[in-house]
Every structure is written in C-alpha cells, then in structure tokens.
Amino acid sequence: MSSAAEQEAVAGAVAAEEGRPAVLNGARGRVPGVPVRPGAPVPLGARFRVGPDGVAGTNFALWAGGAEAVELCLFDERGKETRAKLTELTHEIWHGFVPGVMPGQRYGYRVHGRWDPWTGARWNPAKLLLDPYARAVDGDFTLPPEVYGHVRDWPQQHVADTVRDERDSAPYVPKGVVVHDDAPDDEWQDDRRPKTPWADSVIYELHVRGFTRLHPGIPEELRGTYAGLAHPAAIEHLVKLGVTAVELLPVHQFAHEDHLLRRGLRNYWGYNSIGYFAPHAGYAASGTTGQQVGEFRRMVRALHAAGIEVILDVVYNHTAEAGELGPTLSLKGVDNRGYYRLQADARRYADYTGCGNTLHVVQPQVLRLITDSLRYWVTEMGVDGFRFDLAAALARSMHDVDMLSPFLAVIAQDPVLRRVKLIAEPWDVGSGGYQVGAFPPLWTEWNDRYRDAVRDFWRGALPDVRDLGYRLSGSSDLYAWGGRRPYASVNFVTAHDGFTLRDMVSYEHKHNEANGEGNRDGSNDNRSWNCGAEGGTDDEDVLALRRRQLRNLLSTLLLSTGVPMLVAGDEMGRTQRGNNNAYCQDNEISWLDWGLLEEPGWKALFELTSRLIALRHRHPVLRRRAFFSGRPHSADGLRDLAWFTARGTEMTEADWYAPAATLGMYLSGRDIPGRDERGAQILDDSFLVVLHTGHRPVDFVLPGTPWARRYEVVVDTSREEQAREPGAEHPAGTEITVPERTVLLLRVTG
Incomplete structure (x- = not known):
C-alpha cells in the first residue's frame, strides 16, 4: 500500500494529466470534477484503494433497489457540495470509482425515485442520505423541518406525511467519512483475544461515556470517550472487580429523537442507531473524520490485553428514522419499501419495536446489511460478541417469531459469527414476542425470569420457592433442550433499563420527573422495596438494611448457576435518584460517581463483589458447564x-x-x-x-x-x-x- 504522501502525489499526477487543478488537503483532500469511473458493486460502502493502474481513489457502492438515479455528494471542509452521478447499476447496486477521493473525505447520497407514500415509495433527492455502510460519521443529527422527507408543518394532520418537502437537508445532517481500512496500526496488529469460555464469563454492562465521565484518574480530555475506557485507570477497576467481559451500551452511530431535542435533552443510552458500521463519533477524543475508528480499535486492544472481552449491545431491530412522521436520514430515502416492514396500508410502518419502525430482516439486502455489519465489528474492529436488542423482532419471518427465520439460520451457518458470543434480548413488543427460553443453540439469553424471582424473594413477595430453585440452579426448565447448557441463561437482577441495584432497595415508585414526561414513562413493575423509607433518608437502620439487601442480591447473583451480568456502578452503590428510565439523562443522574469508593460502606460492597467473583473463578462448582x-x-x-x-x-x-x-x-x-x-x-x-x-x-x-x-x-x-x-x-x-x-x-x- 502506498503511503499517504505517495497517494496524494498520484492524485495530483492524475489531476495534472487531465488538465485540471488538484485541490488536496492532506487526508481530507479531494479532486473536484473527476469523472466517475465504473468501479465495482462490491464491497458496499466507500472503500479507498489504489487501483492496478496506480491511481488512488474511492469506490462507492450503494444498494438502492427501486431508485431511478443516485448522486454521490462530496463535501469540502467549508461544506461546499460537489455532486456526481453514479451511472453503473449492477444487481440493484449503484456504484462508481472516483479517483483522488482520499480518506477523510465527507460524503452522502441523493437518491431519486417516485414520491408515493400510499405505496411506501418515499424517495426525495432534496434529502442528503447517510451511507448505510459508512464506517465513520462526522457531525451530529439535528432535526429541523428540512431533514424530513415530507412537509412537517403541513396544516392538515391526516395528510401530513404525504406532501414532499423540497428543502435541502444537507446543511443539517452529518456526513459519512471515507476511512482508510488498511491503515497501518501496529498496536492493533498484535491484539490477542481473551476467548473466555461462556461458563467462566462474568459480564459487566457499561456505558462508554457514563463509566468514564467523572473518573478522577482519567485525564479530563479523555473522559467520556473510547480512549477514556482504554485508560489504565478505567481498566484497573475492571481488573480488580474480576469481570471477564464488558457489554457496551450501543456504540453504533445514533441520533437523538425530536421530542428529546425539543425538551433540551439527548438520547444518552444510544438505542436509536443510524450507522451500523460507524463507531459513535460523540465518544471519540481524537477526532470524527475517521480517527474514531482507530481509537475504538485501540480501546478494544487495551481491554483484550487486560483479559477482558468486548461485547456490543446492537440495535438492528429499528433505526432512528421512526415511523411515517419521522425524519429521512438514510434507509428511508434509499429504499423505504426495501428496508422497512410496512403494513397492508403501505403508508404505515409495522412496529414490533415500539420505536416507530422495524427493519425487514427477511429481505436479502437487509439481512446482508446486518451480517456485513456484524462481521465487520468482529474481523476488523476486534469485537468478541453481541447482545441483540429486541432480538425477537429480528427472528420474525412474515409476522410471527420463527426460530427457523433467515436471520437465525444465517447466523448459525456463518463461519465468523457462529464463533462469537451471541446474547438475545428474547422479546419484542409485538404479539407473540416474548420468547425467553426459545432461542436455538449457539444463543444465550437475558433471563428476566431470573430477575423477577430473585427480586421477589428478597422483598418477601414469592408465594413459594419452586421458581427460585430453577433460577438459582441454571434454569433447566427453560434451557435444558437442544444440547444447551446452563450458560444459556444470562442471569441479572438489574440492567441499564430500570432501577439501579441501590435504587431497587431505596424506592418503591419511579421518579422520572427529570425526563419531562410527567413521570409517565418507565415501568411501574419494579418489584422493589424501599426498606421503610422512600428515597433519601438519614435513618441509619434503614441505610444499613439497604446495604445488607445489596449484599444479598449481589451474593445471590454471583452464586447462581449461569452467566452473571452486573451493571456498572451496582458494585459500589450507584444511584439514579429513583429514575428507572434514564435513557435521556446525559448528566450526573447516569454517570458513575467514583467518589462512592471513598465511602467505607460502598467500598466494602465493592470488595464483597470482587471476592464473590474471585470465588466463581476459583471454584468450577459455582460455574458449571452442564445442568x-x-x-x-x-x-x-x-x-x-x-x-x-x-x-x-x-x-x-x-x-x-x-x-x-x-x-x-x-x-x-x-x-x-x-x-x-x-x-x-x-x-x-x-x-x-x-x-x-x-x-x-x-x-x-x-x-x-x-x-x-x-x-x-x-x-x-x-x-x-x-x-x-x-x-x-x-x-x-x-x-x-x-x-x-x-x-x-x-x-x-x-
């Protein structure tokens, strides 16, 4: 591979040969006005390469099955746009090779076609679209009226989504970034994956930003970032605790919902994906024009060096484009009918996710998008496994959840994906969506029946102990079939969604007023007990009882058969002040308070948790491989x-x-x-x-x-x-x- 300097020289030579100026600026340069060569339909996305003739440039390929035309849009550092038509069409993929387009180049697409919402056709070339295969994204999503494919402020609500908006969205949306896939990175090349057996695993669910944002041992400029999580001070805590894997809340590029932005809030958790190949740019300390890719890789390598696997919480069930009244950011404008499940009235979306839309995974191009993304994160980003949000939605064939669905079948035979850790959240919000215990071999599952039984036992609400016996011993009633093992059950008492462990023994009612929804959001079924006082109290007896209950819950979890999952901060008494739906709280409500470890009671809780994990590692009887x-x-x-x-x-x-x-x-x-x-x-x-x-x-x-x-x-x-x-x-x-x-x-x- 040529060096960056050689590539710029090549691009300059090409420009001189063609009698035009070469406008280059390091890795972010581009050559405007270059004729588009035919290129190749594979791989999809923007792939920088040097051709056999020595010409450096980028191949662009976009699946847009029903489109009439596709324009590639290149943006300079001032936001000036240059468009070039992709005229080659192979198997519904529009493609072209553009000489001189270098890594760091920002780009997007405009896709032409019919506007006919009644049949599900929502093409609108006025809207700049993010490449579904973009490997880096520069900029943040805002949601002014210009980013909607329809006229959002149309006075007649019943036709609000049927009138096409002709305003240009380019100034208001982020752009994809060309990434140097083969860039040398010596630190990445010697990565060694831990490959911890399932039965030996202890999972720690954390948020990249929230875990590091207030950590006093991490330099301030690295807090809240991938580099912050890679810092020795962050890793030291994980090693002392003894966990074998971190499960990162979504790190795919995501957008913020309009109703949050209007209230001055942001999507903190990240379950609103829009870029399945791009590390979320907001978590990068080093830059957002491709640097986030290398930073993420270095984070993975640092965790691996400490013996810790990296599992991603992934959201392939829906996207940030919501329903028919949602914005047009990417897939909706590329081919709405080709990517989303639509109702019989094709103007409406089938919604099995509660988020407005559901990806139509039965469609070959959608299945390809998901599996290409998964393989990319494994083979090129070093990831060790995935937790699939609302996995039942991915397992639906026509309408019903089907354990022989194309998605599950493809995963089972894929030589890369069948070898990594696969965790299902085994439900969605549609009819028949609750599928705990039903996922096939290879899969593990979040076991909410474990959560409910343990919570009820320790608050004195179990009518008998039949269910508890199953949960403590590996849930054989759910998983002892098809050669599955006890580690098919991911045991948890708390997760990101709901009360923290401390709040579970401090509150009987949710307190979500900060979310701005009148405390209507979040679950009312918390199965919690406040130990005699709601929330904060100075009663030492109540406080002592709460700490004891925390010790009981953590001990039960870590002495149960199956794979335990802890939530970051539960081991040291983190509180969200009674908020059980802190998805929009990017502040001290959600961030870990590391000062808790300076308080004797919470330090003792951490030490007990670490000791219990060490006991699991030392004693195979506590982590059995068979029922x-x-x-x-x-x-x-x-x-x-x-x-x-x-x-x-x-x-x-x-x-x-x-x-x-x-x-x-x-x-x-x-x-x-x-x-x-x-x-x-x-x-x-x-x-x-x-x-x-x-x-x-x-x-x-x-x-x-x-x-x-x-x-x-x-x-x-x-x-x-x-x-x-x-x-x-x-x-x-x-x-x-x-x-x-x-x-x-x-x-x-x-």
Whole structure:
C-alpha cells in the first residue's frame, strides 16, 4: 500500500494529466470534477484503494433497489457540495470509482425515485442520505423541518406525511467519512483475544461515556470517550472487580429523537442507531473524520490485553428514522419499501419495536446489511460478541417469531459469527414476542425470569420457592433442550433499563420527573422495596438494611448457576435518584460517581463483589458447564445438587409449594462434568448456600452425612465487612443461627 504522501502525489499526477487543478488537503483532500469511473458493486460502502493502474481513489457502492438515479455528494471542509452521478447499476447496486477521493473525505447520497407514500415509495433527492455502510460519521443529527422527507408543518394532520418537502437537508445532517481500512496500526496488529469460555464469563454492562465521565484518574480530555475506557485507570477497576467481559451500551452511530431535542435533552443510552458500521463519533477524543475508528480499535486492544472481552449491545431491530412522521436520514430515502416492514396500508410502518419502525430482516439486502455489519465489528474492529436488542423482532419471518427465520439460520451457518458470543434480548413488543427460553443453540439469553424471582424473594413477595430453585440452579426448565447448557441463561437482577441495584432497595415508585414526561414513562413493575423509607433518608437502620439487601442480591447473583451480568456502578452503590428510565439523562443522574469508593460502606460492597467473583473463578462448582441431575452418583447417595429446609431435611414436594423464607442449596464438588486441561476429572470443594429473607433470625440445621462432617463460613452478608481469614467452623448436624435477611456461603471442610 502506498503511503499517504505517495497517494496524494498520484492524485495530483492524475489531476495534472487531465488538465485540471488538484485541490488536496492532506487526508481530507479531494479532486473536484473527476469523472466517475465504473468501479465495482462490491464491497458496499466507500472503500479507498489504489487501483492496478496506480491511481488512488474511492469506490462507492450503494444498494438502492427501486431508485431511478443516485448522486454521490462530496463535501469540502467549508461544506461546499460537489455532486456526481453514479451511472453503473449492477444487481440493484449503484456504484462508481472516483479517483483522488482520499480518506477523510465527507460524503452522502441523493437518491431519486417516485414520491408515493400510499405505496411506501418515499424517495426525495432534496434529502442528503447517510451511507448505510459508512464506517465513520462526522457531525451530529439535528432535526429541523428540512431533514424530513415530507412537509412537517403541513396544516392538515391526516395528510401530513404525504406532501414532499423540497428543502435541502444537507446543511443539517452529518456526513459519512471515507476511512482508510488498511491503515497501518501496529498496536492493533498484535491484539490477542481473551476467548473466555461462556461458563467462566462474568459480564459487566457499561456505558462508554457514563463509566468514564467523572473518573478522577482519567485525564479530563479523555473522559467520556473510547480512549477514556482504554485508560489504565478505567481498566484497573475492571481488573480488580474480576469481570471477564464488558457489554457496551450501543456504540453504533445514533441520533437523538425530536421530542428529546425539543425538551433540551439527548438520547444518552444510544438505542436509536443510524450507522451500523460507524463507531459513535460523540465518544471519540481524537477526532470524527475517521480517527474514531482507530481509537475504538485501540480501546478494544487495551481491554483484550487486560483479559477482558468486548461485547456490543446492537440495535438492528429499528433505526432512528421512526415511523411515517419521522425524519429521512438514510434507509428511508434509499429504499423505504426495501428496508422497512410496512403494513397492508403501505403508508404505515409495522412496529414490533415500539420505536416507530422495524427493519425487514427477511429481505436479502437487509439481512446482508446486518451480517456485513456484524462481521465487520468482529474481523476488523476486534469485537468478541453481541447482545441483540429486541432480538425477537429480528427472528420474525412474515409476522410471527420463527426460530427457523433467515436471520437465525444465517447466523448459525456463518463461519465468523457462529464463533462469537451471541446474547438475545428474547422479546419484542409485538404479539407473540416474548420468547425467553426459545432461542436455538449457539444463543444465550437475558433471563428476566431470573430477575423477577430473585427480586421477589428478597422483598418477601414469592408465594413459594419452586421458581427460585430453577433460577438459582441454571434454569433447566427453560434451557435444558437442544444440547444447551446452563450458560444459556444470562442471569441479572438489574440492567441499564430500570432501577439501579441501590435504587431497587431505596424506592418503591419511579421518579422520572427529570425526563419531562410527567413521570409517565418507565415501568411501574419494579418489584422493589424501599426498606421503610422512600428515597433519601438519614435513618441509619434503614441505610444499613439497604446495604445488607445489596449484599444479598449481589451474593445471590454471583452464586447462581449461569452467566452473571452486573451493571456498572451496582458494585459500589450507584444511584439514579429513583429514575428507572434514564435513557435521556446525559448528566450526573447516569454517570458513575467514583467518589462512592471513598465511602467505607460502598467500598466494602465493592470488595464483597470482587471476592464473590474471585470465588466463581476459583471454584468450577459455582460455574458449571452442564445442568445438575439431582441424582445419586456414588454409593453414599451424594448428589450433585440438593435442597434443604431450615430443619436440615431435604425439600419435599410439599416444601416447594409452601411459602418459605429460608432455602438451603447444596452444591457438590465431587461430581462436576468434564475434565481439566490434563484430562483429569474435575474435583472441587462442595458448598452450602443458605438464603434467608425473613425479618427475624432463623435456626438452621446444617445437613449431616453424607453431605458433610464440617462446614466453614466463607461469606456472611449480615456483616458489613467480610472476614479475610477463614470463618468459623461448625460440625454437621448442629444448629446455627442465621441472622435476618442474610446469605451464608459455607464450604464443606470434611
């Protein structure tokens, strides 16, 4: 590959040969007026290259199946636009090679065609469109009337989206940026992926901006950015905690909704994608004309070097263009009918997402867009897996959710994608959209039934413990089919959407007034308990109880079979002041307050969380690769899993159906499926987990032989500070007092 200087020289030579000036400015230069050569229909997007004749330039290719014409629009640094028609059309792809167009060049498209909203045709060449395959985006989306394909202020509401708006949107929308895909990056070339097995994984959901925005150890100019997350101070926290993967809230380029902008707010979470190949420019410290790509890669490499995988939360179910009254930013203007699901009345959109539109994944070009994007993030950006927002919407064939749908079938056979971590949010908002436990092998799922059972148990709202037993032991009722394993269940108590863990024990009602929607937004089904006071309080008893409940919830999560997912800040008592829908709060409500770690109570919570994660890593019995059988596997009758009442007797069917505040779970380390690296049978310690949610202490009889002869206390959540030395030992068969609202972890010592 030629150097940048050589490429500029080549471009200049071409310009001189053709008798025209070459207007170049480093990597951001371009040569206006260059005739468009035929180029190639693949790959899609803008790809800089040096041709076999030594001419440097960029090949542009855009799928626009029903279009009548496509114009490529190039923009200089002052915003001046130069247009060139793409005249080559191959298999519905418009393409052309433009000599002299260098990395850093900003561009967009204008697509011509019929305006007939009643049949779903919404072409409007007055609207500059973002390339769906743009690998970098420069500028931010604002939503004045000019960016709408229809006349937004038409006085008759019932035809508001049917009158075409002829105003130019180019001054108001960001542009795609040509990226040097093959740019040398020595730091990226020696990247080593951690490749943590699913069963060994501990996931940490975080927001790039919110995690780093207030971190005192990160230089101020890097806070809120990919570079900030790559900083040693940020990574040190992750390493101390012991997580194996970060799950990043959306980092695809996204836009802000009009109703938020009008209230002076912004989309903070990012679930409003508009560029599936571009790292969100707002999180870049180094620049937005392609530099964000290298910065993202360096972040991935830094996390990998620390042994941490990178999982992206991706939103392929809908885009930021909303419904028929939404803006025209990209796909809607490229080919509305080709990209979106429409109703029988094609003027309207089928909405299985609650966001106004749904991508029509059954269409080959849409499926190609998604899978091309996924492969790009894996092969060229170093990503290790994906969590699919509203995955049920992607699995719909005609209308119904179909586990043999084209999307799931393509993922299953793709040699790149079937090897990475795949997490489904297994529902959408449409009819039949709730699909927990139904996704096929290869997939893991967010298990909201785990969340609900654990929350209800610790607030004293479970009618019996049948469901809890399944959730603690890997949810075999949901996942023990098709060769799936316990790690198909991603266990969580909180996620970005809803209360933080601290707020879950501090509020019984949402407090979303800051969102400007009259507290109507956000879920009312929080399954929370405020421990006796709503929100802030000076009552030390209430505060102590809240911290104990946090210890109970985190201990339950990290001692359960399956893959635990923590939300950033829960390990140190982060609060959103009762806001359970902080999607638009790009401020202290959402950002992590690192000063919490200076407070003894919250520092102790962090240390307990880190200790529990370390226990998982040390003991394979806490992260089993196969479901428990519950059957005896030795002459002494010892089983891999057993359940006990407070009386020290094994649970009967009647016990499972009765209300219970106390549950004992015995995990045998003598019967763990699989072998270690040397081929030897895996052996581990055995443990007894006692969960007691009653408001008074309980006497618990420790199970005797064959389960154990002695027990040692390892974790006791009734204590603010956990003992560092070995805990008290108790002979089997003796009665111990379990304090109110406590988790005990006891190790079998004989």
